[in-house]
Amino acid sequence: MKAVTVAAVAVAAALAWSLPGGRPPVPRHRTPESARVPVAPVDARRNASRALAPATVDAMGLADDAVGWAADGDGLYLTTDRGAVWRTITPPNLADQDVSDRIGALDAVGRDDLWLPLEDVPGLVPYSQSTDGSVRGEGIDRSTDGGQTWTFTALPGCLQGCGADLGVDFVDPEHGFATTGPSPSSSTLVYSTDDGGTTWVRLAGSLPGWSAQVTFTSVLDGWAVSGPAFGRDGRSTSPGGVLFRTTDGGMSWSPARGLPSGDRFGLPTFFGHDVGVVVSNPEGAPGRATSVFVTEDGGVAWRPRRLPDIPGLRDFEPRGLGSRFAAPGPEDWKIDTGSSVFTTTDAGRTWTQATPRPRSAPGSVSSVVFSTPRDGLAVTLPPGCTGLTTVPDGRQCFPTLVVSTDGGRHWSPVRP
Numbered sequence: 228m229k230a231v232t233v234a235a236v237a238v239a240a241a242l243a244w245s246l247p248g249g250r251p252p253v254p255r256h257r258t259p260e261s262a263r264v265p266v267a268p269v270d271a272r273r274n275a276s277r278a279l280a281p282a283t284v285d286a287m288g289l290a291d292d293a294v295g296w297a298a299d300g301d302g303l304y305l306t307t308d309r310g311a312v313w314r315t316i317t318p319p320n321l322a323d324q325d326v327s328d329r330i331g332a333l334d335a336v337g338r339d340d341l342w343l344p345l346e347d348v349p350g351l352v353p354y355s356q357s358t359d360g361s362v363r364g365e366g367i368d369r370s371t372d373g374g375q376t377w378t379f380t381a382l383p384g385c386l387q388g389c390g391a392d393l394g395v396d397f398v399d400p401e402h403g404f405a406t407t408g409p410s411p412s413s414s415t416l417v418y419s420t421d422d423g424g425t426t427w428v429r430l431a432g433s434l435p436g437w438s439a440q441v442t443f444t445s446v447l448d449g450w451a452v453s454g455p456a457f458g459r460d461g462r463s464t465s466p467g468g469v470l471f472r473t474t475d476g477g478m479s480w481s482p483a484r485g486l487p488s489g490d491r492f493g494l495p496t497f498f499g500h501d502v503g504v505v506v507s508n509p510e511g512a513p514g515r516a517t518s519v520f521v522t523e524d525g526g527v528a529w530r531p532r533r534l535p536d537i538p539g540l541r542d543f544e545p546r547g548l549g550s551r552f553a554a555p556g557p558e559d560w561k562i563d564t565g566s567s568v569f570t571t572t573d574a575g576r577t578w579t580q581a582t583p584r585p586r587s588a589p590g591s592v593s594s595v596v597f598s599t600p601r602d603g604l605a606v607t608l609p610p611g612c613t614g615l616t617t618v619p620d621g622r623q624c625f626p627t628l629v630v631s632t633d634g635g636r637h638w639s640p641v642r643p
Contacts, residue, residue, distance in 0.1 A: 283625045284606060285327035288596060290335035295598070297628075298327040305374055307338045316374025318343065320351055331393050340400045341370040342424055344393035345379075351386075358387045365393055367405065369424045382407060382418050382427050389416075392438030392454070395424075402446045404477055408437045413456040413464070415439035417477045432479045436467040441477075444500045448525065449473045451480060452494050468492055470505065472526060485522075485529040490515055493549045498557045501525045504574075509549025517548050519560070519575055532575030537564060555597040561635055563605060565591040568635040572600070584637050593626060595635075603631045605638065 287297040295306045302317040303326055317326060331344030344367055345351065351364035366381035382389065382405060389407040397403035401423050408415040415434040418427045434441075436454035443449035450472055456465040468491025470483040486492070487507065495505040503522045508515045520529040537548075553561045558574040565587035571578045587607055597603035605628075612624030629638040 284628045285626075286330070286332075287594075287604065287606070287628070288332055289598060290333040290341065291337065294333075294335040294338060294341075296333040298330060300325045300327055302326055303330065303333070303343070303374075305333075305341075307373070314374065316341075316370070318345075318368045318370075318377040318379075320345070320348060320368070320377070320379060324348060331395070334395045334397055334403075336397050336400050339371055339373045340397070340423065341374055342395045342397060342403065343368040343370075343377075344395055344405075346393055351379075356386070361387065363387065365389060365407075367393070367395060367424055371423070378425075380424055380427070383429055385416075394438075394440055396442050396449075397424075398443050398446055404441055404443055404449065406434070406439055406441055406451075408439070408454065413437060413458075415451075415454060417441070419477055430477045432473070432477055434471060434480060435469070436465060439467075440494045442494055442497065443477075444497050444525075447474055447476045448500065449477055450483070450495050450497075450503075450526070452492055466491065468508075470495070483526060483529075485527070486520060490518075495526075496554045502557045504554045504557070504560070505529070506549055506552055509552070519552075521574055533578075534575070535562065535569040535578040535580065537562070537567075537569070550594045551592055553595050553597040553603065555600050555603075559597075559600040561595070561597055561600075561603070563592050563595045563635055565607060570600075570634060581636050583631075583635055597635075601632060601634045603635055605629050605631075607638075 283299065284297050285299050288295075290296050293307055297304050297313075302315050303321070304313045305316045306313045321329060329346055329348050331346060334342045344365075346365050347363050348365065349363050351366070352362045354360070354362055364381070364386050366379055366386060368377045368379050370377050385407055392408070394406045395403060401421055403420050403424060405418040405420075405427060406415050407418075413436065415436060415438065417430045417432055417434065419430055420427045434451050434453055436456040438454035439451050440454075441449055441451040450470065453465075453467045453469040453471065455463055455467040458464045470486060470492040471480040472483045473480050490507040491509070493506045493509040495503045497503040501522070501524055503526060505520050507518045507520060509517065517534060519532045519534060521532055522529050548562060551563050553563075555561070558572060560571050560575065562569040563583070566582070568581045568583050569578050570581070591608045591612070593606050593608070595603060595605040606626045607629055608624055609627060627640055629640050631638050
């Protein structure tokens with residue numbers, strides 16, 4: 228491992244979470260929003276690492292069932308062996324950049340084929356090709372050797388001017404989809420590739436709102452959540468959160484059926500093609516309850532499941548429960564509020580509650596991921612911290628990485 232900061236070494240050395248072997252039905256690997264956390268200035272994070280504070284991390288997630296990733300301001304890191312060894316795989320066009328602030332969620336199929344969205348990267352565009360003198364650009368880096376080398380490709384017409392929040396989702400090494408919404412449009416454009424991302428084609432269909440997210444269970448079947456939409460005056464015209472479905476490879480989209488109208492939704496997690504889980508109103512909505520819905524027939528019908536009685540639910544807004552809900556299996560779900568961990572092993576029919584150690588304040592957990600019902604990681608603020616600030620005893624409040632190997636009952640901070 229080369230050129231890794233102290234914080235990243237901590238991630239590499241101490242993150243002992245298990246990823247399932249083989250390729251059984253597993254969740255589709257979409258965790259960009261839930262895994263993205265408030266970011267402190269790069270210099271402050273580096274100083275905190277040198278002071279042997281708990282390791283900080285700005286983004287993390289599962290790229291595939293056997294591939295985990297993490298990013299900080301200095302680099303992008305990948306593990307393919309349950310976190311025992313991490314490699315630095317930062318693409319060269321992100322050198323000297325605040326890496327975690329310039330990327331979307333890493334996507335992977337197997338251990339070798341990787342795709343990384345790049346957003347607003349300075350120096351990516353040659354000056355001779357720049358618009359209005361700006362050399363910032365966006366696109367997708369691809370690796371076919373596990374991150375050792377990378378090749379950059381821009382989406383058609385989107386080297387500049389297509390905004391942030393690029394997303395990619397591949398169903399196999401050749402077939403994948405990408406989304407981006409060009410400003411000032413209030414729609415998200417959808418692209419497809421059948422050669423691994425060497426070339427992309429814009430599809431006829433689009434999705435309402437800015438920065439929609441997609442996940443595909445096959446080359447034809449996919450799901451999307453619309454992003455927020457804005458009028459010409461810049462004011463919000465829709466909060467987004469409408470669940471859409473395609474059955475023709477993204478050429479056309481229609482609102483998903485069988486779900487309450489008026490609810491907002493997160494991106495579904497699918498286990499294979501038929502079984503899926505989706506959270507409604509994940510960030511809270513006035514007059515709307517947060518619920519979990521399950522499908523066992525590929526989305527033809529959805530059934531509601533009971534959530535546990537969680538006191539002070541409004542304390543978790545504006546992020547709500549969406550970033551604290553994890554589904555490592557079709558019937559194994561978890562909700563981590565910081566002060567309690569709620570677990571179900573029968574798809575929400577019954578729930579158990581445990582007090583994690585150490586106990587954190589409600590809402591202090593900003594994101595949680597479980598690769599198995601026992602092995603998880605979370606990003607949380609240290610005790611006494613309510614934001615990115617300094618508490619009276621002089622400690623700086625940075626989002627820190629904690630790990631669990633017993634289903635969330637005990638969490639250990641990752642330290643350099």
